[in-house]
Amino acid sequence: MEEIPESSSTLQKQTKLENLCKRAILNSRQENQGFLEVILRKKHIQYLLTGIRSLPSSFGSLDASRPWICYWILHGLEVLEGLPPASDPLYHDIVQFLARCQHPQGGFGGGPGQVPHLAPTYAAVSALSIIGTDEALGIIDRTRLRDFLYAMRTPEGAFRMQADGEVDVRGVYCAIDVASICGLMEPELVRGTADWILRCQTYEGGFGGAPGNEAHGGYTFCGVAGLCLLAGLCGCDDPNLVCGSHPEVDPFGGMSTLDIDALMGWLSRRQQTIEGGFSGRTNKLVDACYSFWQGGAAVVTTLLYRLLMSIPAWRDRVLMVDVPPLVMSAESAALSAERVAAGKEEARRRTEEGAVEAGRCQGEWLFDQRCLAEYIVRCCQSATGGVADKPEVPRDYYHTNYGLSGLALTQHCSETGVCLGRFRRSVDQTPGGKVNNHEDADAESEGWEEEEEVSGARNPEDLFMLHAVDPVFGLAPEKVDRAKAFFKAMPALPPRRV
Numbered sequence: 001m002e003e004i005p006e007s008s009s010t011l012q013k014q015t016k017l018e019n020l021c022k023r024a025i026l027n028s029r030q031e032n033q034g035f036l037e038v039i040l041r042k043k044h045i046q047y048l049l050t051g052i053r054s055l056p057s058s059f060g061s062l063d064a065s066r067p068w069i070c071y072w073i074l075h076g077l078e079v080l081e082g083l084p085p086a087s088d089p090l091y092h093d094i095v096q097f098l099a100r101c102q103h104p105q106g107g108f109g110g111g112p113g114q115v116p117h118l119a120p121t122y123a124a125v126s127a128l129s130i131i132g133t134d135e136a137l138g139i140i141d142r143t144r145l146r147d148f149l150y151a152m153r154t155p156e157g158a159f160r161m162q163a164d165g166e167v168d169v170r171g172v173y174c175a176i177d178v179a180s181i182c183g184l185m186e187p188e189l190v191r192g193t194a195d196w197i198l199r200c201q202t203y204e205g206g207f208g209g210a211p212g213n214e215a216h217g218g219y220t221f222c223g224v225a226g227l228c229l230l231a232g233l234c235g236c237d238d239p240n241l242v243c244g245s246h247p248e249v250d251p252f253g254g255m256s257t258l259d260i261d262a263l264m265g266w267l268s269r270r271q272q273t274i275e276g277g278f279s280g281r282t283n284k285l286v287d288a289c290y291s292f293w294q295g296g297a298a299v300v301t302t303l304l305y306r307l308l309m310s311i312p313a314w315r316d317r318v319l320m321v322d323v324p325p326l327v328m329s330a331e332s333a334a335l336s337a338e339r340v341a342a343g344k345e346e347a348r349r350r351t352e353e354g355a356v357e358a359g360r361c362q363g364e365w366l367f368d369q370r371c372l373a374e375y376i377v378r379c380c381q382s383a384t385g386g387v388a389d390k391p392e393v394p395r396d397y398y399h400t401n402y403g404l405s406g407l408a409l410t411q412h413c414s415e416t417g418v419c420l421g422r423f424r425r426s427v428d429q430t431p432g433g434k435v436n437n438h439e440d441a442d443a444e445s446e447g448w449e450e451e452e453e454v455s456g457a458r459n460p461e462d463l464f465m466l467h468a469v470d471p472v473f474g475l476a477p478e479k480v481d482r483a484k485a486f487f488k489a490m491p492a493l494p495p496r497r498v
């Protein structure tokens with residue numbers, strides 16, 4: 001008879017990773033006297049800056065993702081408050097490069113001369129919004145971009161990534177994100193789109209790439225962020241844009257089919273008990289990029305939930321969330337208890353020292369913010385800068401950006417400057433963005449002392465804080481506002497030739 005293995009290779013990998021994370025968490029706690037927010041800010045900034053002008057030949061496979069690299073690096077720097085000063089010629093060079101990626105027929109390709117594709121279009125518009133100057137935003141050819149978006153639209157209201165390319169919820173999110181920023185959201189463009197997104201929700205509660213596919217963190221982010229954009233949470237408050245199909249019947253139209261309980265349960269269960277970070281799918285390993293994809297989806301879902309619950313017609317049909325308790329092993333329960341005790345101890349010390357209480361937004365979102373922060377800070381930060389997917393894996397720009405963006409989500413809540421639409425508070429920064437001079441970025445120091453040195457005259461509570469990230473757009477909130485205002489002030493486009 002065939003022998004049944006005691007443990008599958010998947011389980012072995014999971015156990016190995018849990019042990020690695022446990023060791024990293026406990027060692028880092030000891031080394032840093034229990035303080036959590038030891039962000040190697042200068043080293044991350046240095047690492048990101050080295051990739052902006054030239055990359056090693058090993059990046060050849062990313063030749064069709066060059067606007068993405070611009071976005072990952074610029075946004076990573078923004079989150080770290082480490083963007084070079086506005087006078088740096090770097091910005092002009094990036095703008096000119098992205099202008100060369102713009103296709104004569106609209107949209108952006110993955111590099112100069114490449115066919116337009118919705119993913120690099122999203123990345124290019126996001127990178128230009130971070131730069132935020134008139135020169136940067138002014139290179140976007142809105143008329144042609146609108147043509148490109150309509151050309152990618154399917155009769156059902158979904159979007160294909162490129163001509164003859166695949167139709168999936170990434171395409172939908174990328175299309176309506178850039179339409180929203182560039183003032184191109186119009187009922188005809190998004191008719192049926194919310195209903196199509198909702199068809200991607202699976203029996204598990206998350207969203208797949210297309211109807212019938214397995215629930216996945218990246219697609220779930222695209223789905224819920226897309227619904228938020230369509231629901232007018234991000235300033236697109238034309239009631240006709242709320243839902244493609246039945247705006248006259250119900251302000252949330254087909255969104256009544258959203259199973260928000262299942263969605264919240266699925267998102268919560270993707271946070272790994274021991275590692276603290278998120279996995280992308282059921283039974284997959286933890287990965288730092290999901291700190292933003294799943295974390296962002298959880299933040300957006302929380303805000304969507306609050307909004308829906310404020311509408312009486314919705315309140316009646318939405319059941320209260322009832323996530324079953326996790327069944328934990330004795331070991332996991334002990335680690336959990338230890339984490340709670342460490343958090344309390346840290347909060348006490350911080351309060352005594354007059355600094356900010358640790359984890360002040362703990363409990364705001366649908367996940368354990370402190371555990372997620374621990375995973376990113378203690379398990380994924382590279383000692384030489386940058387963030388890796390998981391321990392013992394090399395760092396990269398993608399995971400650096402999304403790891404730090406996820407960390408920023410754990411630090412900010414709707415009371416402290418994040419958020420979308422009606423939840424967004426005023427941000428005390430000028431359009432064009434506050435940029436820090438980081439002349440001393442090459443100084444050699446790290447850890448707690450480094451952060452005190454860097455911070456200078458800043459408030460103690462800012463010592464460890466990253467810049468807020470708008471969870472729908474993946475940009476600093478003030479950069480979203482600035483870009484939208486820029487395009488709103490432009491003359492209306494002539495009617496589209498059909």
Ligand SMILES: [Zn+2]
Nearest residue numbers: 287288289389
């Ligand atoms: Zn990843």
